[in-house]
Amino acid sequence: MVRSRRRPDLMDPSTLAQLGGVELVAREVVEGFLMGLHRSPHRGFSAEFAELRMYQPGDDLRYIDWRMYGRSDRFYVKQFEEETNLRAYLLVDVSASMGWSSDPPALPTKLWYARHLAAALSLILLRQGDTVGLSAFHDEVVDRLPPRGGRRQWHELVRRLSGLEATGGTQAQTALRELAVRLRRRGLVILLSDLLVDPEQTRTALRFLRHRGHEVLVFHLLDPGERELPAAADARFVDPETDAELQVSVADVRSEYRAAVTDALAEWERSLRPHGIDYEVVDTGRPLSLALRAYLRKRERLG
Amino acid sequence: MSFLSPWFLLAATAVAVPLALHLFHRHESRRVVFPALRYLLRTEKEHARRIRLRQLLLLLLRCAVVVLLALAGARLVVSGRGAAHPPTAVVVILDNSLSSGRVLGEDRVLDRLKAAALDGLAAATPEDRVWVLRAGEPWDVAVPATPDEARVRIRTTEPSGARGDLQSAVRRARQLVADADMAAGEVHLVSDLQASGFDPTPRETPEAEGADVPVVVWAGLEAGPADNRYLLEAEIGGGLPPLANRRTEIAVTLAGGDPQGGEVPVRLFVDGRVRGAAAVVPGAAAVLPVGPFPPGWVEGYVEADPDALRDDDRRWFAVPVRPPPTVALSGDAGVFVSSALDVLTDAGRARVGSPASADVLLAPAGAGLDAVPDARRVVLAPADPSLLPAVNRRLADAGLDWRLRADAGGGEAGIAESAVPVELDAVRVRQRYLLEAPAGTPGTVLVRLSDGTPWIVAVNGGRAPLLLVGSPLDDQASSLPVDAAMVPLVEWIVTGWGAGGVRAPTQVGGALPLPSAATEVETPDGTRLPVDGSLELRTTRLAGIYRAFRGDSLLELLAVNPPVSESMLAALTEDEAEARLGEMAWVDNPDRWSRETFTRRQGYESWRILLALALVLLLLETWVAASGGQRRSSATPVPSPS
Numbered sequence: 003m004v005r006s007r008r009r010p011d012l013m014d015p016s017t018l019a020q021l022g023g024v025e026l027v028a029r030e031v032v033e034g035f036l037m038g039l040h041r042s043p044h045r046g047f048s049a050e051f052a053e054l055r056m057y058q059p060g061d062d063l064r065y066i067d068w069r070m071y072g073r074s075d076r077f078y079v080k081q082f083e084e085e086t087n088l089r090a091y092l093l094v095d096v097s098a099s100m101g102w103s104s105d106p107p108a109l110p111t112k113l114w115y116a117r118h119l120a121a122a123l124s125l126i127l128l129r130q131g132d133t134v135g136l137s138a139f140h141d142e143v144v145d146r147l148p149p150r151g152g153r154r155q156w157h158e159l160v161r162r163l164s165g166l167e168a169t170g171g172t173q174a175q176t177a178l179r180e181l182a183v184r185l186r187r188r189g190l191v192i193l194l195s196d197l198l199v200d201p202e203q204t205r206t207a208l209r210f211l212r213h214r215g216h217e218v219l220v221f222h223l224l225d226p227g228e229r230e231l232p233a234a235a236d237a238r239f240v241d242p243e244t245d246a247e248l249q250v251s252v253a254d255v256r257s258e259y260r261a262a263v264t265d266a267l268a269e270w271e272r273s274l275r276p277h278g279i280d281y282e283v284v285d286t287g288r289p290l291s292l293a294l295r296a297y298l299r300k301r302e303r304l305g
Numbered sequence: 306m307s308f309l310s311p312w313f314l315l316a317a318t319a320v321a322v323p324l325a326l327h328l329f330h331r332h333e334s335r336r337v338v339f340p341a342l343r344y345l346l347r348t349e350k351e352h353a354r355r356i357r358l359r360q361l362l363l364l365l366l367r368c369a370v371v372v373l374l375a376l377a378g379a380r381l382v383v384s385g386r387g388a389a390h391p392p393t394a395v396v397v398i399l400d401n402s403l404s405s406g407r408v409l410g411e412d413r414v415l416d417r418l419k420a421a422a423l424d425g426l427a428a429a430t431p432e433d434r435v436w437v438l439r440a441g442e443p444w445d446v447a448v449p450a451t452p453d454e455a456r457v458r459i460r461t462t463e464p465s466g467a468r469g470d471l472q473s474a475v476r477r478a479r480q481l482v483a484d485a486d487m488a489a490g491e492v493h494l495v496s497d498l499q500a501s502g503f504d505p506t507p508r509e510t511p512e513a514e515g516a517d518v519p520v521v522v523w524a525g526l527e528a529g530p531a532d533n534r535y536l537l538e539a540e541i542g543g544g545l546p547p548l549a550n551r552r553t554e555i556a557v558t559l560a561g562g563d564p565q566g567g568e569v570p571v572r573l574f575v576d577g578r579v580r581g582a583a584a585v586v587p588g589a590a591a592v593l594p595v596g597p598f599p600p601g602w603v604e605g606y607v608e609a610d611p612d613a614l615r616d617d618d619r620r621w622f623a624v625p626v627r628p629p630p631t632v633a634l635s636g637d638a639g640v641f642v643s644s645a646l647d648v649l650t651d652a653g654r655a656r657v658g659s660p661a662s663a664d665v666l667l668a669p670a671g672a673g674l675d676a677v678p679d680a681r682r683v684v685l686a687p688a689d690p691s692l693l694p695a696v697n698r699r700l701a702d703a704g705l706d707w708r709l710r711a712d713a714g715g716g717e718a719g720i721a722e723s724a725v726p727v728e729l730d731a732v733r734v735r736q737r738y739l740l741e742a743p744a745g746t747p748g749t750v751l752v753r754l755s756d757g758t759p760w761i762v763a764v765n766g767g768r769a770p771l772l773l774v775g776s777p778l779d780d781q782a783s784s785l786p787v788d789a790a791m792v793p794l795v796e797w798i799v800t801g802w803g804a805g806g807v808r809a810p811t812q813v814g815g816a817l818p819l820p821s822a823a824t825e826v827e828t829p830d831g832t833r834l835p836v837d838g839s840l841e842l843r844t845t846r847l848a849g850i851y852r853a854f855r856g857d858s859l860l861e862l863l864a865v866n867p868p869v870s871e872s873m874l875a876a877l878t879e880d881e882a883e884a885r886l887g888e889m890a891w892v893d894n895p896d897r898w899s900r901e902t903f904t905r906r907q908g909y910e911s912w913r914i915l916l917a918l919a920l921v922l923l924l925l926e927t928w929v930a931a932s933g934g935q936r937r938s939s940a941t942p943v944p945s946p947s
Contacts, residue, residue, distance in 0.1 A: 240339065251360065255345070258348045261348075
């Protein structure tokens with residue numbers, strides 16, 4: 003009997019959160035995500051044999067191990083250890099604003115989303131034989147894991163990601179500058195942040211990273227509740243990072259606010275794209291696969 | 306500008322709600338943790354002025370909506386002529402008297418009056434209260450109605466054949482309006498304004514309640530020909546009832562019309578059959594022989610060819626036919642009375658018999674009053690004043706309160722008033738007694754002398770009617786015995802009064818006296834009405850013969866004829882009408898009629914416009930509240946989430 007199972011990478015984050023911890027979720031997402039591709043182009047196929055695995059639809063028929071088929075009457079494909087050619091740095095924003103959700107517990111926080119997206123990206127990168135490092139920051143870098151490859155690195159990454167807490171303000175530019183100085187070898191820098199930061203200084207820092215030869219991919223995590231003001235009449239809105247308050251009649255500014263968010267996103271895009279910095283707005287209410295696809299597009303360009 | 310429901314203006318105080326919300330509400334708002342505050346700050350910074358302007362615009366729109374709703378609820382009326390008026394008590398006096406049946410061109414006068422009355426109610430609203438008073442049916446009960454019910458009542462009105470007492474109707478209408486206690490009130494008088502509907506001469510009336518109620522008089526009716534021809538009288542037997550098996554005559558008098566117009570055919574109908582015909586010139590009379598009849602009742606009518614006003618071209622009569630009455634003398638009445646009785650006996654108009662069997666007892670000095678208590682009795686005053694005590698004692702014994710007293714004034718006196726159908730103008734009275742009775746005693750003065758003293762009095766208080774004559778019937782006391790009126794007077798006493806007389810016809814709309822034993826009356830259209838014989842029948846709407854019954858037994862036939870006054874067509878002028886009705890609005894054209902009715906109209910009621918405007922402002926408020934960023938967002942590319 004065939005049991006249909008929904009692919010985890012296509013699940014809503016709220017559903018995904020019920021599956022388990024970071025590691026399990028990331029594995030499920032990545033497996034589902036890779037299975038959904040027609041082939042697995044990002045698995046290395048170098049001359050050095052690594053292992054056999056069960057054939058999956060979409061795998062290249064050239065790599066089927068016909069001897070194993072003759073012995074076991076099952077299809078296996080041969081996999082090879084690819085040479086490491088990419089060093090990836092995951093920069094995760096853990097400021098207080100990342101711990102916010104517009105509709106808890108139905109909608110996970112932006113940090114949850116960043117944590118799982120980072121884990122999934124790490125798994126993909128590690129499976130491709132790349133090395134992955136991690137830096138978590140708010141006003142300063144609060145955690146750092148140098149880039150390495152292998153299963154142990156994966157487990158360490160998951161452990162570090164699981165322990166992240168959303169606290170403090172966001173002076174991302176400081177942390178980014180510090181990281182830019184530390185990252186001496188060129189690589190892929192993936193920033194996961196809600197970008198509630200000083201825009202100009204942050205752009206300058208990102209451009210500095212680009213200037214240092216890094217490929218930069220920015221995931222702008224946006225809660226749906228940040229695109230639209232809540233359905234309230236009048237309210238005092240409080241910034242959890244700065245404790246700044248603003249008295250607003252929601253009905254009066256709703257449309258202007260929507261326009262302001264749109265303008266801000268467009269401004270990020272306008273200011274980053276010309277400098278070769280990829281910018282993706284990630285809605286935390288949408289499946290992780292969408293963000294992963296953005297990564298794949300970037301990875302394909304990198305070769 | 307005014308308001309029909311001004312208390313609703315209090316609702317305008319609700320404008321304080323949006324004001325309070327605008328000024329105070331935001332200080333009591335809830336606290337929301339919101340990390341994207343920088344976008345809000347940016348919004349506030351970039352759009353502060355526009356937001357403030359829009360908030361102000363929204364505030365103004367919301368306040369305007371509240372004010373418009375309050376104005377609509379208060380029923381704002383803008384100046385100018387229009388349909389709006391406060392709830393009004395309206396009394397429509399529709400003149401359906403006999404003259405309203407006149408034909409003008411293709412229509413009856415009443416049809417035109419009904420159209421005018423309906424026009425007058427065109428502006429009425431369901432909040433108004435309307436009474437329709439039919440002037441030709443004064444007994445009609447006034448019932449308040451809705452305008453629609455009033456219109457139905459107007460449309461179903463027909464000419465009544467009675468006289469319309471418009472002055473009484475106007476007084477009654479004003480009283481109704483005053484009692485209605487409504488915001489406004491007025492009286493619409495819709496009439497052909499014939500003088501017969503008013504008192505002949507203006508007279509001062511005391512200030513009555515409702516005197517300030519405006520009266521609008523419709524005077525737009527064309528005059529039409531005034532020379533209406535009508536039957537003035539149809540008198541049978543010269544006022545004396547016909548005797549059984551003897552011929553009699555009917556005198557028919559035609560009046561009005563054009564005397565130069567030639568003769569008019571007149572026909573006599575008795576018991577439904579033509580019994581005579583004549584051609585009469587208007588202003589003249591024709592005498593038509595009729596009879597003989599057996600004992601009983603004779604009924605019929607005389608009619609002339611119809612003209613524009615047809616209801617007065619027929620007059621009805623109903624008379625009893627009896628055998629000649631038996632007369633008895635209870636004493637010496639003198640040679641003149643005896644001679645007169647001999648003449649009547651020889652002519653077959655009366656019979657002389659014993660007091661016990663007499664229909665009429667002539668009692669000189671009251672002699673023998675007790676002997677025939679059921680007969681009609683005539684008490685002749687004695688020539689000798691010393692007999693007065695004995696006469697008064699006999700009257701007292703007969704249960705009568707009338708007395709004769711000797712101290713009447715001296716000298717000769719003429720006849721001042723007479724209800725007796727005999728020419729008594731030449732009679733001079735030298736000796737007479739004063740006829741007196743305590744106040745309230747029944748009795749009717751039939752003949753009054755020029756010095757004011759009663760001379761012949763009819764008394765109905767005892768078991769049978771009694772006639773008191775204040776002088777002895779001899780040539781010493783008066784000139785009557787030697788006057789030509791002597792025999793006719795005695796004949797009237799014996800065959801007219803003594804036989805019950807010929808009842809004068811009642812006019813349509815007048816009260817019809819009934820026989821005391823009557824239990825039912827059949828009207829000319831065949832309707833049987835239960836009645837109390839001790840009362841009068843007031844609903845005499847139709848001309849014709851009314852039949853009084855006791856059970857199934859016919860008691861009496863009663864003729865009811867159109868009022869002659871209604872036939873004399875003469876419309877009042879504005880001044881004459883004002884002199885009789887007081888202050889009024891005289892309207893003689895249809896355009897003014899629609900303007901002068903509902904005089905408290907205050908203009909156009911605007912609640913529909915105000916509600917529509919409020920709705921438009923609400924939609925505008927919704928649009929303004931929802932507008933803003935869409936215009937900008939359409940001009941800026943929006944990054945979509947991956």
